[in-house]
Amino acid sequence: MSRVIEPRKKNGTIRVDYMARVEGEGALFIKLKNDQVQDVKLKLFEPPRLFEALLRGRHFSEAPDITARICGICPVAYQMTAVHSIERALGITVHPMVRLLRRLLYAGEWIESHVLHMYMLHAPDFMGYRDFVELARDHPAEAREALRLKKLGNQIMTLLGGREIHPVSVAVGGFYKTPSKSELEPLADELKRALDIVFDKAKFLAGFDYPDFEQTYEFVALSHPSEYPLNEGRLVSSKGLNIDASQYEDYFTEHHVKHSNALHSVIRGRDCYQTGPLARFNLNYSKLPEVARQAAEHCGLRVPCLNPFKSILARAVEVVFALQESLRIIQIYEPPPVPRVPFEIRAAAGNAITEAPRGIQFNRYTFDEQGLIQSVKIVPPTSQNQKRIEEDLKNFVPGIVALPIEEITRRCEQAVRNYDPCISCATHFLKVTLERE
Amino acid sequence: MTLSAHRDALDPMLPVAVRVASVHRETYDTCTVVTEPAGGALPGFTPGQFSMLYHYGVGEVPISISGDPGVADRLVYTIRAVGAVSGALINRRPGDLIGMRGPFGASWPVQEAQGKDVLIVAGGIGLAPLRPVIYHILRHRTDYGRLILLYGARSPRELLFTKELKHWNAQRDLQVLTTVDTGGGANWHGHVGVVTTLFDFLKLRPERIVAMTCGPEIMMRFVVRQLEAQHITDERIYLSMELNMKCAVGFCGHCQMGPYFLCKDGTVFNYAQMRRWMGRREL
Amino acid sequence: MTKTKPRIGVFKFASCDGCQLSLLDLEDELIALAGAVDLAFFPEMSSHMRKGPYDIGLVEGSVTTHHDASRIHEIRKQCKTLVAIGACATAGGIQALRNWHDSKQWVSHVYAHPEYIQTLGMSTPISEHVPIDFELRGCPVSKHQLLELLSATLAGRRPNIPTYSVCMECKRKGNVCVAVAQHVACLGPATQAGCGAICPSFGRGCYGCFGPAETPNTVILADQLLREGRAQQTVVRDFRSFNAWAWPYRQASEKARSL
Amino acid sequence: MIAAIRRRGYEVIGPQVKDGAILYGPIQGIDALPIGWTSEQEPASYRLKRRSDAAMFQYATGPNSLKDFIHPSEIKLLTAERPEGAFRILPNDAPSPRYAFLGVRACELAAAGVQDRVLMEGRYGDPVYRARRGNSIIIAVQCTAPSGVCFCTSMGAGPRAESGFDLALTELIGAGAHQFVVEVGTQLGAELLSEIEFSDASDELRDQAREASRAAEAAIQRRLDTTGLRELLRDNFDHPRWDDIAQRCLACGNCTNVCPTCFCVTVEDSTSVSGETAERWRRWDSCFTLAFSYIHGGSVRVSTKSRYRQWLTHKLSYWHDQFGSSGCVGCGRCIAWCPAGIDLTQEVPAFRASNHETEGKT
Ligand SMILES: Cc1cc2nc3c(=O)[nH]c(=O)nc-3n(C[C@H](O)[C@H](O)[C@H](O)COP(=O)(O)OP(=O)(O)OC[C@H]3O[C@@H](n4cnc5c(N)ncnc54)[C@H](O)[C@@H]3O)c2cc1C
Ligand code: SF4
Ligand code: SF4
């Protein structure tokens, strides 16, 4: 709400008490001393909703519906990670067509979430607008296309899950109901059309003025032998990590820091890392379909890309991927014999990692012989990126410290948005506070 | 019936546009809206009929016709603002268009009442559907015997048609008694009490009376009791009922009261028809 | 007739952001909507956050902190019409499950340093704190209903937001009743319409995300489910999800539990 | 036959297995029919069952009926536009669909007859209903497989259809033979029949067809005694049984929605965000909703008791006053599809058992 700026030469505090255009409630606090950054805190004060606790005693079949409510922007990510964990626990293998439909549903969410972030939340930063409505006034054609693209993502989700937010169809073992081939087919024309114009769109984004800012990151993403990762794969990093989901907790740990209602995640013995579109792009470039690689080329995005501001371009490339993947799935889809495979309930534990639009999400579930959940651990992408965001800011601010304070604040916010932080996920909105001593 | 056969062929759910000719404020929450044709002629009506009035984009509600049946090409409505549609309708200005379907429903017994004394008992907005009866009788004065109007409102500021009431009262052959339920206040020198208390001032010839009443259901029940006490037979007592209405042509089912559809079997009924049903809770 | 555009504020409490996201999901109408109203305070969409007063306040989320409990009073003062949107705001949301537990213990279950976390023991709907003018149900709200509410308010009409059961919509849609034909537990008869009967359309029972329908019959439904042989604890959980704290659902779950 | 009808520009609506039930929907050909399927129906329960043969029509009616097509659940009545201040009303003149219904049962024909009296034969006619009904072809199939909820025999509505169809088939499945006996109801029916191969039915086959109907009649066990029903319900307005039912009734409105004679609708006016266009929609309504009886200040029927009472009394009593017949044809849908399993054939006798007349009380 209030943006308190206390300009005092060289020393001072930048505070953004309530950061806009992010999902959830957070604040940013930066303390400067002699143009040096002393402290950066990304505070996530979104009130905690205690999902891990409230899931205990619920039946695992309810987990996809309940965990979806952690986040209205990426409910499918929660549903997917939950069903994969539970299916891994019970040793359930889903029908290949169900697997494809899940990829399609997830691709729908990627399209919706990425376009939302690219055009409605992040692009205004690059273009000097306060919001998408202002952008739409000056660039009506772009805005219309963006909305149409976003809608396409939502249409995919609605078709498969009944609605765009908190779809209802995902079940352990498959879906409650699978569509007929003829129900999916009408999407193909719109997907083809989107793929036809998407290069133009990429050019529009590539034309933005990108700050000259590169960092050395440890990128972490899933990697699958033959696919650009969504639901499955081993967890790999640019520094040689290569593990199965079951080893996640051996390698990653979470710290609870005072200033935040989210938990900070780090790699044991190392430090923070980056997950999300840029990480996936850098680590899985070769798995991208041709059309997506062309799109990358079109907007000048090359591996390795170390400029976090260019994550918006990585998102664009991923939208192209998601469109192409959706089209491919629709073309080869045949309804599975039953929407979900039968299975037996027993006491078990399982975990899984999937690629949410903002990065990897880890889940671990244990449940008893009746299927009642005993414990759950959920590590969403934003909490994993949170420490990395703070690091980026520490390094970014010195380069812009000569600028007027309003401008510093604006750019810091932009830098935070590189990560499309979903604070509802991370548990919780953003205040930027910059303090100079 | 004013509905010609060919209307059947038309879509009874399709309003026609009519133009607001003038709007007169009656009370703080009630206005009389006079409508005129906006292309084509307006249908005629008989006293007691109502129309479905549509306000663009807000909705449609049943409203009784309160004007003079002897005046062609004008349909007059007196509307009390209680909600969205009624509120929007009274805020129309001359020249505006509104939608109209109808008129629908049965008529007050102006034929049967010929040669008889007519007693009208109205409460609140209930005077609106009865005003056409008064106009009709005044136009055909020699066809009827005595005409008595008992009219009650909750308070003086809720009395409708006050100028007309005075004017009517000044006429030799029309007896008008007015009352208010409560208070009255400094400027009220008239009677205070519910409308049935006005019966004390009357000397009726029961065998000659045709009674017509409209107002809140509870009021009508007490009026009926009074009339019965005066030995007026059920068949000579007429009342107008009100329930939710969505179509006014018997398709929507909302206005059912026991075996009746108010919209096509009424809304005017005689008490012989209503006796079994009135006062049943949650009927 | 030139009208000044009504000013709208969108406020967030404990929630998943899904309900306010519904506004941004109105892809076909968003530009028209931004033309018809002034989105004066909508941080999720715009950094141009303007002070009240607002003509319409849309409140998402439930009250779970001391700070939020006082903030809602400020917001109420700022808004001519206050609308609670979504199950969190109208019933406390899924997070209201804590209301049956010791939430301190819950916090310590999730966080290593519970002392850093400030939260109330209860998650409560907006109406428990301030008077509200309208409720939009759902987890999440239906974007069509949200649009209907705004369009109706702009036109000065009553919104077509029925309070009857999901069954009404389900039947209009031509679905086959899943309770009768597949013998699955469905909360549709006791749940308010608005979603378009999504779950039964997907072959599963309604799980009650739109909360109780107009005349509470939840206890009767709970009895019915138990009679059909559904386990008591399962029936308790059936009524304890996104609208668990809504009184008729609470009644049903407590009745089932007490048996 | 299906092809012959389609050639005439009709959409064929026939039975098919979908979502766990046999229900009406558009069909392209004969293989869409529920071949080898039947249903088992009890209060609050409908179960699909496999048969051992390849019968096409050996099932009792499912959840939907002709009503779903000729009295559609949702339809736009008009659009209004407001170009600068004035406004214009545009009727919804989308052409009315032409349906050919296949598999229609006697009770459904009776129900359509009931709806005709409500929506077509009064002072006003509903143009939507009139057009759809007038445009339709009806190919009935004589019911030879009633279910546990059927009681058409009590309501004089079945199981055998004597009129109201263009053609009526009786499906006969014998050892090795799968035959249809056809009755012609109208000239149109005769024309349709002439376009397919058929031969005159032997007397023996005719007898078999009649026998099949007789067997169906005998198989119907459920009864509703209709003597004095009109007065019985009307005069037992305050009977304690209503309170008892209210303890079980969910007031969800399912019974009214599945009932093939229930016709009530609501009308909803809406506007676009910009306010430049407005629409009026008609939707199925139910006397079980609060809004149904809303007048300014509150609803008339607030309790569940009063709403169930309105429904049943309307069906079995007031309907006689209003339309000269019962409003119930004994199809049993409201019994099977009531999630609480409330069964009017069980409730009505309770009123008979202890007649608490309210007559005279006001
Ligand atoms: C035959 C008949 C004649 C009437 N004549 C008049 C008249 O001359 N003057 C007048 O002021 N009022 C009259 N009324 C009452 C008037 O129709 C209601 O006041 C009006 O419908 C309220 O609508 P609203 O949208 O303003 O109010 P809301 O309370 O917002 O009503 C919402 C909806 O409920 C329905 N509804 C609410 N109250 C009633 C009601 N009393 N009767 C029927 N439907 C209702 C309508 O569909 C309305 O749109 C008459 C009612 C009937 C049935
Ligand atoms: S009601 Fe549901 S969708 Fe809406 S904010 Fe709460 S959790 Fe999210
Ligand atoms: S059917 Fe029930 S649970 Fe499903 S979306 Fe609708 S209201 Fe929510």
Ligand code: SF4
């Ligand atoms: S009341 Fe029941 S049995 Fe009678 S016609 Fe309607 S649905 Fe069929």
